[in-house]
Amino acid sequence: MKDLVIRSAGPDDTAAISALVQRTVRISNGKDYQAQAIELIVANFAADKVGQRMAERDVFVCQQGDRVVGTIALGGDRLRSLFVDPELQQVGVGARLVAHLEAHARKVGVRELSLSSSLTARGFYERLGYRLIELQEHDGVSTFLMAKVLG
Secondary structure: OOOOEEEEOOOHHHHHHHHHHHHHHHHHHOOOOOOOHHHHHHHHOOHHHHHHHHHEEEEEEEEEEEEEEEEEEEOOOOOOOOOEEEEHHOOOOHHHHHHHHHHHHHHHOOOEEEEEEOOHHHHHHHHOOOEEEEEEEOEEEEEEEEEEOOO
């Protein structure tokens, strides 16, 4: 996938990030979570909420042509909000976004990166070297706290 560009997200990306995340959650996470949990997650990624979080985090997008096909963010020492268009999952886009974020995290002094993984993404993160810390429950949604020491 040579035509992909990863860049810092700006205010003009807010709507595209929101739409990408909401669509991806409904399609990719729907088999692992109940509809009520999916809708809570979707509501948490409304454009206004995405815009608020963009002011507090280092947010990146992966663009193919003029379309945002992935996003990831760094909040402190936490990997946040990795989402890839369902049509481009399992072809390396997510791994490229994580590698980009890990390099950025190293540059800003992060030594260990943690994240909260969905049931859907746990295996993906394990393949990238993240280790399970503990199972977590938030509002009836199960996630996995995972971490990786950055070399």
